[in-house]
Amino acid sequence: MRRAFAVLSFTAAALVTLTVAAEAQQGRxxxxxxxxxxxxxxxxxxxxxNNLGCVFRSEGRPDDLYVATVTKLGLDLGITDQTALSWVVFAPTVQLGRGDLSGNYAGVNASAAVGVGLGANALIGGSANSYALQPLSLQGQTGLNVAAGVQSLELRPGR
Known part of the structure; x- marks a missing residue:
């Protein structure tokens, strides 16, 4: 029963994530x-x-470092050893300056891990909600965890 609930929650949140991601990239x-x-x-x-170290990579410019604080509200049970996330960044223009992605983002999240696991999330935010973070690939994690719900991300310039 728990496994069926986890799979159903993961599937529903993943579908919502993909819908939000498709809508988020319009006009960017x-x-x-x-x-x-x-x-x-x-x-x-x-x-x-959860706190993460991030790097924004764009062709023809130096890497831009960020510190991220990820807050999840909803089901989040378990322990993971490490997490890796990648998003394609959609913006009003390709010309971004250092720290331009700083700000608050919000969206939906779904993930599950038993040993090695997967997840997905799509976020919208930054300055005037002008940036969209669409999953480039699924989130990778190791450990024992299941999560589904609303997620927020605060990006601050790193060193």
Whole structure:
């Protein structure tokens, strides 16, 4: 029963994520890729907070470093050893300056891991909600975890 609930929750959230991602990129151009990595994470029943180190990569410009704080509200149970996320960044223009992605983002999340796991999330935010983060690939994690719900991401310039 728990496994069926987890699969159903994951599938529903993934479908919502893909719908939000398709709507989010309208009127924007692909500006680059944001990659984030994090260490151990413990999910609580109603949510969690996780810190990640991120780098924005775009052709013809130096890497731009960020620190991300990810907050999840909804089902988030378990422990993961590490997390890796990648998003295609859609922006009003491909010409982004250092720190331009800084700001708050929101969207939906779905993930599951037993040993090695997968997840997906799509986010909209930044300055005047002008940026969209669409999953480039599925989230990778190792550990034992299931999560589905609303997710927020705060990006700050890194060093």
């Amino acid at each position: 151009v692909q500006a680059g890729v944001l990659e984030c990595r994090g260490g151990p994470h413990v999910g609580m029943v109603v949510g969690s907070v």
